[in-house]
Amino acid sequence: MRRPILLILSCLFAAAAACGPSLRGDDDGDDDGTGDGGNTGCTGDCGYLTGRVWAPGNAPGMVPAGHEIPIFGALVYLTLNRPAPIPQQVYCESCLNRPGAVASDHDGSFSLGPIRPGAYWLVIEKGQFRLEQQITIEVGERALPQAMTTLPSELDPQGGKTIPRIAMVVGSYDSLEDILGKMGLGTVDGTGSMASTMGKIDVYTNGGTVPADSTAMGTLAQLVADLNRLKGYHIIFIPCASSGNASALQNQTNLRNLRQYVEAGGKLYVTDWSGEWMDNVFPAQITLGDPGADTPASAYNAATDTWNTGQFGDADGSFYNSPDGEALNQDLRAWLDGQTGPRGESGGDVGPFNATSFTVYDNWNWISQLTPVVVGQNAEGMDIVDTPEAWVVGSGSSGGGSSKRPLTVTFNPPGCGRVLFSTYHTTPTVHAGLIPQERVLLYLIMEIGLCNSNPPIG
Numbered sequence: 212m213r214r215p216i217l218l219i220l221s222c223l224f225a226a227a228a229a230c231g232p233s234l235r236g237d238d239d240g241d242d243d244g245t246g247d248g249g250n251t252g253c254t255g256d257c258g259y260l261t262g263r264v265w266a267p268g269n270a271p272g273m274v275p276a277g278h279e280i281p282i283f284g285a286l287v288y289l290t291l292n293r294p295a296p297i298p299q300q301v302y303c304e305s306c307l308n309r310p311g312a313v314a315s316d317h318d319g320s321f322s323l324g325p326i327r328p329g330a331y332w333l334v335i336e337k338g339q340f341r342l343e344q345q346i347t348i349e350v351g352e353r354a355l356p357q358a359m360t361t362l363p364s365e366l367d368p369q370g371g372k373t374i375p376r377i378a379m380v381v382g383s384y385d386s387l388e389d390i391l392g393k394m395g396l397g398t399v400d401g402t403g404s405m406a407s408t409m410g411k412i413d414v415y416t417n418g419g420t421v422p423a424d425s426t427a428m429g430t431l432a433q434l435v436a437d438l439n440r441l442k443g444y445h446i447i448f449i450p451c452a453s454s455g456n457a458s459a460l461q462n463q464t465n466l467r468n469l470r471q472y473v474e475a476g477g478k479l480y481v482t483d484w485s486g487e488w489m490d491n492v493f494p495a496q497i498t499l500g501d502p503g504a505d506t507p508a509s510a511y512n513a514a515t516d517t518w519n520t521g522q523f524g525d526a527d528g529s530f531y532n533s534p535d536g537e538a539l540n541q542d543l544r545a546w547l548d549g550q551t552g553p554r555g556e557s558g559g560d561v562g563p564f565n566a567t568s569f570t571v572y573d574n575w576n577w578i579s580q581l582t583p584v585v586v587g588q589n590a591e592g593m594d595i596v597d598t599p600e601a602w603v604v605g606s607g608s609s610g611g612g613s614s615k616r617p618l619t620v621t622f623n624p625p626g627c628g629r630v631l632f633s634t635y636h637t638t639p640t641v642h643a644g645l646i647p648q649e650r651v652l653l654y655l656i657m658e659i660g661l662c663n664s665n666p667p668i669g
Contacts, residue, residue, distance in 0.1 A: 268395030281319025338660020364395025474626025486526030
C-alpha cells in the first residue's frame with residue numbers, strides 16, 4: 212500500500228513564508244489517533260486515502276483533456292471536529308501545526324494513512340480555498356474521485372465550500388478577470404472572456420468594462436477611500452490601467468488605508484501600469500527601471516506614516532515581450548513544467564510547457580532592483596527582514612540589458628499581508644484556456660493566501 216509523506220507543518224514553504232490556514236480551533240495537538248490528528252497512530256487493520264487536488268474549474272472533464280491544472284501544496288487532513296469557518300474578511304493567521312496533515316505534490320497527488328477506521332471530516336485547503344466533507348474510513352486503500360478533491364469555485368460554507376473574498380478592479384488593458392472566470396469564479400464566453408461574475412467576486416472600475424451581467428460596486432478610488440470596505444476582502448486585484456485615478460494616490464488617507472489593509476493580513480496584486488498602487492504605497496522593496504516610473508524609498512516616512520507625493524513615480528514603462536521567461540521558484544517550476552494549454556498570441560495548443568523557457572507577453576515595466584527591508588520585530592525582539600521573492604524572471608526590457616530581470620515578485624510589508632507585482636499583462640489576449648503566465652497567477656493566488664510563518668509583533 213502507498214504510504215503517506217508526513218509533514219512537519221511549522222512552515223511548509225520557507226521561500227513563501229507560508230504554511231496553511233490556522234484558524235481551525237479543533238486541533239488537540241496529538242498524533243495518537245484519539246483526537247484531531249486521527250489519521251495517524253493506527254496499527255493492524257487501517258485505512259488509506261489517495262487522490263489528486265485540482266484547481267477550481269480545471270479538473271478533468273472541466274477543461275479539454277490534457278489542460279487540467281493540479282494544486283501543489285494543498286493541505287489535506289482528517290479531523291473529528293469540523294474546522295472553524297474561515298473569516299469572511301481580512302485576518303492575520305500565524306502557522307500552526309496540523310497533526311497528521313499532508314501536502315499535495317506538484318502533480319496534486321497525496322496519500323493519507325494509516326488511518327484508524329471511523330467517521331471524520333476530510334479537509335482540503337489552499338489559502339482561503341477550502342473543501343470540507345464528511346467521510347467514513349474503512350479498512351484498505353481508497354482512491355478519492357475528483358469530485359471530492361477539486362477545490363471549490365463557490366462560497367457555500369454550510370455545504371463545505373469556501374473561496375476567498377475578492378475585489379476585482381477592472382482596468383483599461385489587462386483583463387485579469389478572465390482568469391478568475393476560468394477558475395469558475397464567474398463564467399466565460401466562447402472566446403475566453405468573462406461574461407458574468409455570478410456574484411462570486413466584487414467588481415470595481417478603473418477605466419475598464421464591467422462584465423455584462425454584473426454590476427460594479429464602485430470605483431477603485433471609492434474602494435481605497437474606505438478602510439472598512441477594503442478589510443472586507445482577502446485579495447484585491449488592481450490590473451494594468453491608465454493613470455485615471457492618480458489623484459486618489461495623492462490622498463494620504465487612501466495611502467494609509469492600503470498599508471493598513473495589508474498590515475491586517477490583506478493580499479494586494481498589481482500589474483505593470485497600475486504599479487503605482489504598489490510602489491507609491493510600499494516604495495522600499497521594488498525599484499522600477501524606466502525613467503519616472505519608480506517611487507524611491509525616501510517617499511515614505513515610517514515615523515510619521517506620511518508620504519512625500521512629490522517623489523511619486525507613475526509606474527508607466529515601455530512595452531516588450533520576454534522570450535526567455537523562467538520560473539525561478541523551484542516549486543513553481545516543478546508544478547508548471549510539463550503542463551499543457553493554449554499557445555496564446557500565436558494560437559493553437561502547445562505542450563508540454565517548459566518552465567525554464569516560455570514567452571512572457573506584454574511587459575510594460577521592468578524591475579532594476581529588489582531590496583530587503585526590516586518590517587518589524589519577532590517575539591524575541593529580533594529584526595524581521597523581508598527579502599522580496601522573484602517567482603518569474605526574463606529579459607527583453609529596453610533598459611535592463613541582456614540579463615534576466617524579475618517579472619513577478621512578492622514581498623511582505625510590515626504586518627501580516629502580502630503584495631504581488633508583475634511587470635506584464637497577466638492576460639495578454641482573449642483566448643480559451645490558460646497560458647503559462649496566467650497559470651503562474653493561478654498558482655500565486657493560492658500561494659499568497661497562505662499563513663504568515665513569522666508575523667511581526669506589535
